[in-house]
Amino acid sequence: MITMEDIIRDGHPTLREIAKEVPTPPLEEDKQILASMMEYIKNSQDPEIAKKYGLRSGIGLAAPQINVAKRMIAIHVHDEKGVLHSYALFNPKIVSHSVEKSYLTSGEGCLSVDEAIPGYVPRYARITVKGITLDGNEVKLRAKGLLAIVFQHEIDHLNGVMFYDHIDQQNPLKPIENGLPIER
Structure with a gap:
């Protein structure tokens, strides 16, 4: 089971690496890692287990x-x-996206970043993602709103990008031009 101790923190070099493709079909070891990642996310949302x-x-x-x-x-x-x-996906890739942007009005957070970093993070409002499921099937998913933002945040991690890299450092709370605000 993955715990908070397993999650590396901002500044760790792995967070800035470009992650390697997972060979397909995925190895049993990779399937177990991905399944345990999903288990962590589900458990973290259950107040009793999380506590x-x-x-x-x-x-x-x-x-x-x-x-x-x-x-x-x-x-x-x-x-x-x-x-x-x-969704638990191997090799997720954004294959298309809208011109229109969106952003979370509350800003974004990250399990690897302990402090709150205020600022709007511009994201694509709509995306299409391709990936491979735990059972080895290729899927093509359309996402918008919060789901699109979460996909972009997680895929950024695979490319060594942190959410705060997108925040306007001079004016972090400047409204995103033509951006759709999303409440969370």
Whole structure:
């Protein structure tokens, strides 16, 4: 089981590496790592389990955050309409995106970043993602709103990019031009 101690913190070199593709079909070891990442995200959202094991609540996790430089992400999040989206993907890739931007009005957080970093993070409002599921099937997913933001945040981790890299350092709370604000 992954715990908070397994999650590396901002400044660790793995967080700035470009993660390696996972060979397909995925090895059993990689499947177990990805399954345990999803288990962490689900457990972190259960108040009793989170309290018992000292887990910080999260809605997404990328393998580099547990010091595994491979292209794997786990996402478990309710969108703005309350619909649950749960994805564990190998080699996720954004294959298309909108011109329109969106951003979380509350800013973004990260399990690897302990302090709050205020600022708007511009993201694409709509994206299409391709990846491979735990059972080895290729999927193509369309995402918008919060789900699109979470996918972009986690895929950024696979490319050594942190969410705060996108924040305007001169004016962090400057509204995103043509950006759709999303409440969370």
